[in-house]
Amino acid sequence: MTAIADxxxxxxxxxxxxxxxxxTGWAAHLRLDRFSALYLxxxxxxxxxxxxxxxLSTASVSLTFGEKTIVCLLALAFLVPLVTDTFDLSIGxxxxxxLVILFRxxxxxxxxxxxxxxxxxxCAAVGFVTGFIVVRLRVNSFIATLGMSQAVTxxxxxxxxxxxxxxxxxxxxxxxxxxxxxxxxPLYFYYMLVIAVVVWFVLEHTALGRYMFATGGGREPARLxxxxxxxxxxxxxxxxxxxxxxxxxxxxxxxxxxxNSAGPGFLFPAVAAVFFGASQLRGRANVWGTxxxxxxxxxxxxxxxxxxxxxxxxxxxxxxxxxxxxxxxLASRQGVIKIRRRRQPNPAAx
Amino acid sequence: xxxxQTGGRPLLAVRGLTKVFPGQVALDRVDLTxxxxxxxxxxxxxxxxxxxxxxxxxxxxxxxxxxxxxxxxDAGEVPIELGDPRTPDxxxxxxxxxxxxLVDTLSAVExxxxxxxxxxxxxxxxxxxxxxxxxxxxxxxxxxxxxxxxPVGRLAPSQRTIVxxxxxxxxxxxxxxxxxxxxxTASLPHDDVEQxxxxxxxxxxxxxxxLYVSHHLDEVFEIADEVxxxxxxxxxxxxxxxxxxxxxxxxxxxxxxxxxxCATAGNADTTPLLSAVxxxxxxxxxxxxxxxxxxxxxxxxxxGSGREHLIPLIVGQMPAARGAVSINGERVLTLSPRSVxxxxxxxxxxxxxxxxxxxxxxxxxxxxxxxVKRNSLRHRLLHRKERREVDGWISRLGTKTTGGAAPMxxxxxxxxxxxxxxxxxxxxxxxxLLDDPTSGIDVGAKHEIYSLIDQAATGGAAVLVASTDTDExxxxxxRVLVMRRGRIAAVxxxxxITSGNIERAQTASAGSSQTxxxxxxxxxxx
Numbered sequence: 001m002t003a004i005a006d007x008x009x010x011x012x013x014x015x016x017x018x019x020x021x022x023x024t025g026w027a028a029h030l031r032l033d034r035f036s037a038l039y040l041x042x043x044x045x046x047x048x049x050x051x052x053x054x055x056l057s058t059a060s061v062s063l064t065f066g067e068k069t070i071v072c073l074l075a076l077a078f079l080v081p082l083v084t085d086t087f088d089l090s091i092g093x094x095x096x097x098x099l100v101i102l103f104r105x106x107x108x109x110x111x112x113x114x115x116x117x118x119x120x121x122x123c124a125a126v127g128f129v130t131g132f133i134v135v136r137l138r139v140n141s142f143i144a145t146l147g148m149s150q151a152v153t154x155x156x157x158x159x160x161x162x163x164x165x166x167x168x169x170x171x172x173x174x175x176x177x178x179x180x181x182x183x184x185x186p187l188y189f190y191y192m193l194v195i196a197v198v199v200w201f202v203l204e205h206t207a208l209g210r211y212m213f214a215t216g217g218g219r220e221p222a223r224l225x226x227x228x229x230x231x232x233x234x235x236x237x238x239x240x241x242x243x244x245x246x247x248x249x250x251x252x253x254x255x256x257x258x259x260n261s262a263g264p265g266f267l268f269p270a271v272a273a274v275f276f277g278a279s280q281l282r283g284r285a286n287v288w289g290t291x292x293x294x295x296x297x298x299x300x301x302x303x304x305x306x307x308x309x310x311x312x313x314x315x316x317x318x319x320x321x322x323x324x325x326x327x328x329x330l331a332s333r334q335g336v337i338k339i340r341r342r343r344q345p346n347p348a349a350x
Numbered sequence: 351x352x353x354x355q356t357g358g359r360p361l362l363a364v365r366g367l368t369k370v371f372p373g374q375v376a377l378d379r380v381d382l383t384x385x386x387x388x389x390x391x392x393x394x395x396x397x398x399x400x401x402x403x404x405x406x407x408x409x410x411x412x413x414x415x416x417x418x419x420x421x422x423x424d425a426g427e428v429p430i431e432l433g434d435p436r437t438p439d440x441x442x443x444x445x446x447x448x449x450x451x452l453v454d455t456l457s458a459v460e461x462x463x464x465x466x467x468x469x470x471x472x473x474x475x476x477x478x479x480x481x482x483x484x485x486x487x488x489x490x491x492x493x494x495x496x497x498x499x500x501p502v503g504r505l506a507p508s509q510r511t512i513v514x515x516x517x518x519x520x521x522x523x524x525x526x527x528x529x530x531x532x533x534x535t536a537s538l539p540h541d542d543v544e545q546x547x548x549x550x551x552x553x554x555x556x557x558x559x560x561l562y563v564s565h566h567l568d569e570v571f572e573i574a575d576e577v578x579x580x581x582x583x584x585x586x587x588x589x590x591x592x593x594x595x596x597x598x599x600x601x602x603x604x605x606x607x608x609x610x611x612c613a614t615a616g617n618a619d620t621t622p623l624l625s626a627v628x629x630x631x632x633x634x635x636x637x638x639x640x641x642x643x644x645x646x647x648x649x650x651x652x653x654g655s656g657r658e659h660l661i662p663l664i665v666g667q668m669p670a671a672r673g674a675v676s677i678n679g680e681r682v683l684t685l686s687p688r689s690v691x692x693x694x695x696x697x698x699x700x701x702x703x704x705x706x707x708x709x710x711x712x713x714x715x716x717x718x719x720x721x722v723k724r725n726s727l728r729h730r731l732l733h734r735k736e737r738r739e740v741d742g743w744i745s746r747l748g749t750k751t752t753g754g755a756a757p758m759x760x761x762x763x764x765x766x767x768x769x770x771x772x773x774x775x776x777x778x779x780x781x782x783l784l785d786d787p788t789s790g791i792d793v794g795a796k797h798e799i800y801s802l803i804d805q806a807a808t809g810g811a812a813v814l815v816a817s818t819d820t821d822e823x824x825x826x827x828x829r830v831l832v833m834r835r836g837r838i839a840a841v842x843x844x845x846x847i848t849s850g851n852i853e854r855a856q857t858a859s860a861g862s863s864q865t866x867x868x869x870x871x872x873x874x875x876x
Contacts, residue, residue, distance in 0.1 A: 205731050207722035214719050217708040224667055224699055224706075225719040225773070226691040284710070 041296035048303030073247035074270035081236040085216035086141040091244040093152035096263035098248030103165040103258040127241025131234035165258040177253035200287035366417030376402040378583040391570040394580035409435040442527035444518040454503030487516040491549040508542035565652040567857040623812035629673030632659035635836030641812035648823035649816035651833030661785040696779035700786040709759040743772035764795025
C-alpha cells in the first residue's frame with residue numbers, strides 16, 4: 001500500500017523536486033513531469049477544436065464539465081484520506097448509499113430534506129466505522145475500505161430490494177441542484193467547486209492540512225511531533241464518506257434515477273484522477289491537479305468519441321488507463337534517475 | 351602486534367584489508383589471522399570498524415583493497431574473494447548477527463532449515479525427520495531441548511539465540527571452519543550467557559575457529575583465547591587475553607587520554623525539571639532519573655542495556671509498563687509524545703530517518719510541525735511568516751540547505767539533525783531529551799550540535815542525552831548514568847566522567863563484583 005502511495009503521491013521522494021533541470025533536453029523545459037495534464041488538455045482543445053465543428057460548442061463544453069462533476073467529487077473524497085496515506089475504496093459504495101436512501105425515503109413519502117440529512121448521516125456513520133477499523137483495529141486501509149465497500153453494497157441492495165427506482169424527486173430539490181447558472185452549467189458543478197476550494201484551503205493553508213500531510217509523510221515522526229495522527233486518519237475517512245455521499249445527490253440531480261450499479265463505476269476514474277493529479281503541479285496529491293486531470297481526460301475522450309463511431313465504447317477506459325500510466329511514468333522518471341544515482345554504499349557504523 | 355599470537359592451525363589469513371567509504375576510512379590495512387579451535391574476541395568502540403569487518407567477511411561489503419585473503423583447507427591454501435556474497439558459503443564461514451535474523455512467525459524447525467533446505471520425501475517436506483533433526487542440532491550444541499515447533503517469536507531470548515546458533519551450525523563440515531558471533535549475549539540474561547558459552551566452547555573443541563564480537567569485556571576475558579582490538583579502523587593489538595588486564599584492554603580501545611572535560615558543572619539551581627521514577631518497559635527493568643535546570647545528564651550503556659529505551663519510555667514513544675514522569679514539577683498523567691510536548695518537554699528521537707525527519711516534506715514543514723498554529727491567523731496559515739521564522743532558524747543554526755522549501759531528504763544527515771534541533775528549540779522547552787543525537791553525522795556537525803546543547807542548558811533547560819558515543823558523553827555531560835541490564839548501574843560525576851570509566855561501567859557484567867565507585871577509584875589510580 002505504501003509502495004503505491006510512494007510511487008504516485010510523492011513520486012520523487014522529495015529529492016530533485018527543486019531542480020527540474022536534472023533531466024536534460026527539451027522535455028525538461030516543458031516540465032512534462034509537472035504540467036502534462038495541462039498540455040494534454042491544450043492539445044485536445046486545439047486539435048479537436050479545429051477538426052470537429054461541434055467540439056467547442058457551448059453545449060458540448062458545458063455538458064462535459066457537468067458530466068464530470070461526480071468524478072470530481074469522488075476524486076476529492078479519495079484525495080482527503082490519501083493525504084494521510086489512507087486509501088478509501090468505499091467512495092463508490094458511499095455514493096450509492098446516499099442515493100438509495102434519497103430515493104427509498106422519497107418513495108415512502110418522507111420529506112426530501114429528511115432523506116438528504118439521513119443520507120449524509122448514514123455516509124458519515126460508514127466513514128466512522130471504517131475509521132474505527134483502520135485506526136483502532138489497525139487493519140490496512142486498503143483492505144478495510146474494500147471490505148466496507150462490499151458491506152455497504154449489500155446494504156444498498158437490502159434497501160433497494162435489488163430494483164431500479166425511477167421516481168420523481170420533488171421539484172424543489174431538483175431545482176436546488178440542477179438549475180443552470182453561469183455558462184449554462186448546473187448548480188451542482190459550482191457546489192463541487194466550493195467543496196474543492198474548501199478542501200484546497202484546508203489542505204494547503206491551515207495547520208490542520210499540514211498535520212494531515214505530516215501524517216501521510218511519516219506517521220511515526222508526526223506522532224512523535226505531537227500530531228494526532230489517529231484522529232486525523234479517522235476524521236479524513238468520515239470527511240471522505242460525506243463528500244462521496246454528496247456525490248450521490250449530484251447523481252440524483254443529474255439522472256433522476258437510482259441504479260444498484262451507480263457507485264462502483266466511478267471508482268476507477270476518481271482514483272485515477274487523484275494519482276494523475278498527484279503527478280501534476282506540486283508533485284504530491286493536490287486538489288487542482290486532480291480536477292485538471294479529470295477535465296483533461298474528459299475533453300480527450302469527448303474528442304475521440306466525436307472522431308470515431310458512436311459505437312466505440314471502449315475508448316473511455318482505454319484512454320483513462322493509458323493516460324494515467326503515461327502521466328505517472330513521466331512524473332516518476334526523474335525520481336527513478338535520482339534513485340539510481342543514490343544507490344551507492346552508505347558508510348556503515350563500525 | 352606484528353607477530354600474532356595464535357595457537358592452533360591457522361584457518362583464515364587476511365592481510366592489508368582496507369575499506370573506504372565516501373569521506374571515511376572504515377578499515378585501514380587490517381591484518382587478521384584466525385585459527386581452528388580458538389576463540390578470538392574482536393573489540394573496539396562504536397565506529398572502530400568492527401561491523402564493517404564482519405560485513406566484509408559476510409560478503410556484504412566489498413573491500414576497497416585486500417592484499418591477501420587465504421583459506422587453509424585440507425587441500426592446502428586457497429585464495430578467497432572477500433566481499434563476494436558467495437565466499438562465506440564456499441569457505442564455510444557462518445554468522446550469527448546481533449539481531450539474530452530469525453523469522454518470528456516460523457518455528458525453530460523452519461528457521462533452522464530455511465537457509466540449507468528441507469528434507470523432503472518427493473516434493474513434500476518430511477516434517478517428522480525435520481523435527482528430529484532440529485532437536486538433534488539443539489542437543490548437539492549442548493542445550494536442553496525446548497519446543498522446536500513453537501513460532502520463535504514466542505520463545506525466550508536465550509532459546510532464540512540457540513535457534514540462530516543452530517541454524518548457523520547446520521550442515522557444519524568436519525574440519526576447519528569459521529563462526530562469527532556478533533554480540534550474541536546482547537539480549538541474554540546473565541544465567542543464559544553461561545549456557546551459551548558452553549555451547550561455544552563445545553564448538554571450539556571440535557576445531558571451529560570462532561570470532562566473537564562483544565562489548566562485554568568481562569565476557570571477553572571469560573571465553574576468548576585471544577583478543578584483537580580495533581580503533582579507528584586499525585588493528586592496534588592482537589594479544590592472548592592472559593597477557594591483558596581489564597584496564598589495559600580499555601586503554602587499547604579508547605587509545606587516547608582524551609579525558610579533557612569541556613562541560614562545567616551546572617548552576618546551583620536544584621529545581622528538578624525532569625524526574626522519572628521507577629520507569630519500566632522494553633529493555634528497561636527499572637530506572638529513575640532526575641535532571642535539574644541547566645544540567646546536562648548523559649545516559650550510557652551498550653545496546654541491550656536499556657539505554658536505547660529510556661528516552662522512548664519517558665517521552666511516550668513506546669508504552670511504559672510502570673513508572674511516573676514529571677516535567678517542571680507536574681506529573682505527566684498519560685505518557686504520550688503529545689502530553690510530554692504540552693508539559694514543556696521536547697525531544698529528538700534516535701532513528702532520524704524513521705522517527706525524526708518527514709523526508710518528503712519541506713524544511714519549513716519539518717521545522718514547524720510541533721507547533722504550526724503559531725504562524726496562523728485565525729485558521730489561515732501565514733506561509734510568509736512561517737517561512738521567515740524558519741529562515742531565522744536556518745541561519746541561526748547554520749543549516750546547509752538550498753532553502754526552506756527544499757525537501758528534507760535532500761539535506762545531509764547533520765543538516766537534517768539541525769532541522770530537528772530547530773524543531774525542538776523553537777518550542778523553548780523546559781526539558782530537552784536527546785536520543786543518540788549525533789549518530790551518523792560528521793565531526794563538524796557534531797561539535798555544532800554540542801554547542802547547541804550547551805547553549806540550551808545555559809539557557810536554563812534540563813537536558814537528558816542518551817548516547818552510544820562515550821566521548822560525546824564526556825564532552826557534554828555534567829553527570830553520566832550508566833545502564834546495565836535494564837538498570838542504572840553506575841553514576842559518574844565531575845572528574846570521574848571519563849571514557850575509561852564509562853566503558854568499564856557499561857561493560858562490567860552484572861555478576862561481577864565491580865561497583866561503579868570501585869571502578870572510578872581504580873581509574874584515578876591508573
